[in-house]
Amino acid sequence: MGIFTTQAKIADRHPSASGESGGAACRLRVPVAIWDGLTEWLRASEQERFAYLLGRASAVDDPWGRRTVDVWVRRAVPVPDQALVIQSPVRVEVDPTFSAAVLQACWEGGLSLIDVHTHPFADASVGFSGHDRNNMLHTHAEFAASIPTDPPAVAASLVLGRRSAAGTWLVPGTNRLEPLHSLHIIGTHDEEIPLCES
Amino acid sequence: MRELTASRVEADSSTIGSDRYDRQIRAFGKLGQSRLRGLTVAIVGAGGAGSLAIEGLAHLGVGRLLIIDPDRLGATNLNRVVGATPTDAATERAKVDVAADLVRRIDPTLPVSTFEGSVLDPTVWWALRAADVIVGAVDNDAARWALNVFAVQYARLYLDVGVAITPGPQGIEVAGHVAAVRPGQACLRCLHGYDSAVAARELQPELHDAKRAEGYLTAVDDEPAPSVIFLNQAVVAIAIAEILNWVAPWKPPLTYTLIDLGRTQLSALDADADPNCPVCGPDGQRGLADAGGHPLGASTSTPPPPPPQIVAGTPDEPSERCGTHEEPRRP
Numbered sequence: 001m002g003i004f005t006t007q008a009k010i011a012d013r014h015p016s017a018s019g020e021s022g023g024a025a026c027r028l029r030v031p032v033a034i035w036d037g038l039t040e041w042l043r044a045s046e047q048e049r050f051a052y053l054l055g056r057a058s059a060v061d062d063p064w065g066r067r068t069v070d071v072w073v074r075r076a077v078p079v080p081d082q083a084l085v086i087q088s089p090v091r092v093e094v095d096p097t098f099s100a101a102v103l104q105a106c107w108e109g110g111l112s113l114i115d116v117h118t119h120p121f122a123d124a125s126v127g128f129s130g131h132d133r134n135n136m137l138h139t140h141a142e143f144a145a146s147i148p149t150d151p152p153a154v155a156a157s158l159v160l161g162r163r164s165a166a167g168t169w170l171v172p173g174t175n176r177l178e179p180l181h182s183l184h185i186i187g188t189h190d191e192e193i194p195l196c197e198s
Numbered sequence: 199m200r201e202l203t204a205s206r207v208e209a210d211s212s213t214i215g216s217d218r219y220d221r222q223i224r225a226f227g228k229l230g231q232s233r234l235r236g237l238t239v240a241i242v243g244a245g246g247a248g249s250l251a252i253e254g255l256a257h258l259g260v261g262r263l264l265i266i267d268p269d270r271l272g273a274t275n276l277n278r279v280v281g282a283t284p285t286d287a288a289t290e291r292a293k294v295d296v297a298a299d300l301v302r303r304i305d306p307t308l309p310v311s312t313f314e315g316s317v318l319d320p321t322v323w324w325a326l327r328a329a330d331v332i333v334g335a336v337d338n339d340a341a342r343w344a345l346n347v348f349a350v351q352y353a354r355l356y357l358d359v360g361v362a363i364t365p366g367p368q369g370i371e372v373a374g375h376v377a378a379v380r381p382g383q384a385c386l387r388c389l390h391g392y393d394s395a396v397a398a399r400e401l402q403p404e405l406h407d408a409k410r411a412e413g414y415l416t417a418v419d420d421e422p423a424p425s426v427i428f429l430n431q432a433v434v435a436i437a438i439a440e441i442l443n444w445v446a447p448w449k450p451p452l453t454y455t456l457i458d459l460g461r462t463q464l465s466a467l468d469a470d471a472d473p474n475c476p477v478c479g480p481d482g483q484r485g486l487a488d489a490g491g492h493p494l495g496a497s498t499s500t501p502p503p504p505p506p507q508i509v510a511g512t513p514d515e516p517s518e519r520c521g522t523h524e525e526p527r528r529p
Contacts, residue, residue, distance in 0.1 A: 029381075
């Protein structure tokens with residue numbers, strides 16, 4: 001797992017408590033067996049790389065009035081470099097036939113979808129570009145329009161720098177991207193990865 | 199069943215900045231304390247062991263507590279239920295209310311929610327989803343079964359604590375255990391943490407009665423078990439240390455710990471998951487989250503709180519490995 005010495009910090013308070021995200025927060029949890037291998041592969045290239053994480057979601061309103069969507073990642077789908085129609089140190093784009101197959105798998109399994117790409121030029125701090133944001137709004141809206149919400153399923157994104165990460169998700173029922181509340185790597189311990197402000 | 203909210207005061211980071219946790223921060227750092235503050239812990243069972251866990255976690259500084267117990271206090275609880283008074287026993291107060299008062303005295307800012315009900319009740323079982331960590335301090339295998347299914351289905355850390363005082367060859371045996379069920383690892387069934395046959399019997403009281411009538415069970419089986427506070431303290435200490443270790447690692451994790459106070463001995467055991475386990479194996483509930491429904495099939499009759507859109511079992515996914523596609527689910 002990477003060493004994070006970024007400006008990012010671990011959230012010490014629940015965002016919904018202050019009314020962000022319309023009262024909803026999204027927490028992403030990834031088994032260490034998936035995360036370590038995937039991030040090592042993603043960060044191994046000087047070119048941007050891309051992958052998908054597919055997971056099961058649960059949505060809960062807790063007794064303190066907080067609404068949380070918890071996504072437990074079950075598998076990773078690294079996108080081979082050959083399946084990228086654009087790949088450079090500053091840009092990546094997946095072949096639409098490949099992403100359509102992933103979307104189909106989500107539809108069939110009722111799975112949440114998290115796309116992950118790298119910014120090899122970013123080190124201790126990373127964030128989504130304007131191009132990323134436009135793209136996320138488009139693809140996440142497409143996900144929301146095509147995937148049944150029973151069981152709950154959400155779309156989210158991660159961007160990885162060399163030693164940093166940022167995350168966002170599309171709040172269900174809106175066209176608003178909000179920061180992920182937290183990212184946890186789960187193994188023998190629960191390690192929280194600090195997220196940069198996205 | 200009813201829900202009582204002891205406190206809705208939001209915990210905030212200013213508490214961490216105070217001197218309250220100074221001695222802990224010196225050991226485990228501010229990050230460790232902050233991670234504890236982010237945890238919601240459910241304690242299922244607020245009796246002898248459960249009340250000690252509640253007390254310990256309130257002192258330690260976890261973020262929120264969810265306390266679950268269906269029982270009311272009696273005079274025989276006063277030797278070991280922390281915070282209980284003779285008045286509580288005389289008035290047969292709910293154990294969850296006694297526990298909430300205990301927390302209030304330790305930290306009035308710590309948000310607590312209580313459920314006076316059984317974890318076998320679907321509403322209570324669904325409520326566990328608000329917790330990051332579950333402590334099971336229960337005295338029956340049906341509850342252990344339900345908690346184990348929950349932990350496997352929702353990928354939560356689940357710590358089961360148990361104690362037993364039994365006659366031995368050289369006097370009495372005073373022993374206990376702490377079993378840790380972690381996401382993706384051996385479940386409580388694989389750890390032999392409960393007896394499926396006993397759990398099934400407890401889930402079907404008529405079966406229990408039939409067995410008694412046939413002489414398979416004796417009156418001794420229904421006798422209250424002996425219990426002392428010092429054994430509970432020893433066992434709960436191990437469990438609380440494991441919760442801290444979950445978010446602020448300071449030692450190798452324990453899977454199954456046997457505590458033998460007669461021999462003053464701790465034994466750390468490990469176990470692999472049974473590949474054919476009906477709970478955590480390929481045909482089990484592992485990681486299904488809301489799609490897995492309630493283990494007693496109550497997902498449609500008692501839906502979870504909004505936003506639900508949650509029902510229907512779905513096929514399981516393959517193992518958690520980095521790789522490409524799995525066989526798609528049949529539409």
